Amino acid sequence: MTHVAYLVAGYGVTIGAIAGYLTWVLRRERALVVRLAARAEPPAPRTGSTR
Amino acid sequence: MPTRNGVTSALGAAAIVLLALTAVLALVVSPAEVNQGDSVRLLYLHVPTAWLALYLSFGVTSLASALYLWPRTRSRFWDMLAGASAEIGVLFLGLTLAVGSIWGRPTWGVWWTWDPRLTSTAVLFVLYLGYLAVRGVPGDQAVTSKRAAVVALAAFVDVPIIHQSVEWWRGQHQAASVLDDSRLLDPQITGTMATTLVVAVVAFTVLYAWLLAHRMRVFDLEHRAGQEDLTAALAERRAEAAELGSAARATP
Numbered sequence: 342m343t344h345v346a347y348l349v350a351g352y353g354v355t356i357g358a359i360a361g362y363l364t365w366v367l368r369r370e371r372a373l374v375v376r377l378a379a380r381a382e383p384p385a386p387r388t389g390s391t392r
Numbered sequence: 393m394p395t396r397n398g399v400t401s402a403l404g405a406a407a408i409v410l411l412a413l414t415a416v417l418a419l420v421v422s423p424a425e426v427n428q429g430d431s432v433r434l435l436y437l438h439v440p441t442a443w444l445a446l447y448l449s450f451g452v453t454s455l456a457s458a459l460y461l462w463p464r465t466r467s468r469f470w471d472m473l474a475g476a477s478a479e480i481g482v483l484f485l486g487l488t489l490a491v492g493s494i495w496g497r498p499t500w501g502v503w504w505t506w507d508p509r510l511t512s513t514a515v516l517f518v519l520y521l522g523y524l525a526v527r528g529v530p531g532d533q534a535v536t537s538k539r540a541a542v543v544a545l546a547a548f549v550d551v552p553i554i555h556q557s558v559e560w561w562r563g564q565h566q567a568a569s570v571l572d573d574s575r576l577l578d579p580q581i582t583g584t585m586a587t588t589l590v591v592a593v594v595a596f597t598v599l600y601a602w603l604l605a606h607r608m609r610v611f612d613l614e615h616r617a618g619q620e621d622l623t624a625a626l627a628e629r630r631a632e633a634a635e636l637g638s639a640a641r642a643t644p
């Protein structure tokens with residue numbers, strides 16, 4: 342392996358790990374915010390036909 | 393409810409800019425080293441990730457754990473801070489070991505060796521994985537948090553051992569270039585290489601703050617969602633009990 346290959350491996354692992362963790366945290370945060378907001382809203386009144 | 397505010401947005405923007413600058417300095421501007429050649433460019437990842445994990449993340453975790461254990465300062469905030477910081481620390485300590493291993497292959501000729509610095513760092517990685525496992529044990533939250541805080545403080549004892557390992561024992565890992573107690577004002581790295589290293593350390597510190605802010609918010613939201621789940625479950629049970637009670641009264 343050349344030095345370039347080691348650099349690609351080192352920088353690739355680091356960028357991948359940081360991006361993966363950040364994505365997981367932000368997705369989890371977004372999902373929880375949506376879940377809590379949906380609960381906070383009162384149920385919409387039923388309208389229209391009752392058939 | 394927005395998932396970010398002005399502070400986290402500014403931290404995020406600063407982290408991205410500083411990390412991009414680090415990449416340019418490390419891969420383009422900074423020179424190759426006489427003996428190691430281009431592989432020295434891994435230094436600009438290895439040292440900042442080690443700083444972030446060992447000293448910053450686990451230092452904050454230990455401080456927050458001590459404040460949680462002390463009854464006068466005990467609060468959920470310190471417990472969340474300790475947990476969030478430790479999780480980030482474990483991620484970056486894993487990266488320190490991985491990048492160190494990748495750097496070790498062209499420099500030492502091996503991916504891994506049972507050198508005192510490497511071994512004590514691997515032990516710390518396992519200790520903080522254990523800490524995260526203790527935090528995940530179901531049960532009384534207060535008891536779990538106290539146990540986790542004790543584990544965090546016990547695990548942190550390994551950090552000064554890691555720091556001193558290159559002085560105390562003969563090994564393959566080089567001695568400190570910057571945080572050498574006897575040469576703090578005369579580091580063995582200078583010029584563009586020193587500048588790049590400083591920028592990289594600042595970039596990873598800002599990245600830590602950004603990740604910590606978001607991870608703590610996730611902990612807080614999880615706690616609130618858990619509380620609401622509990623309240624909803626209790627209300628459901630009460631409604632069931634009331635229904636059963638009225639049905640029993642109606643039965644002659």
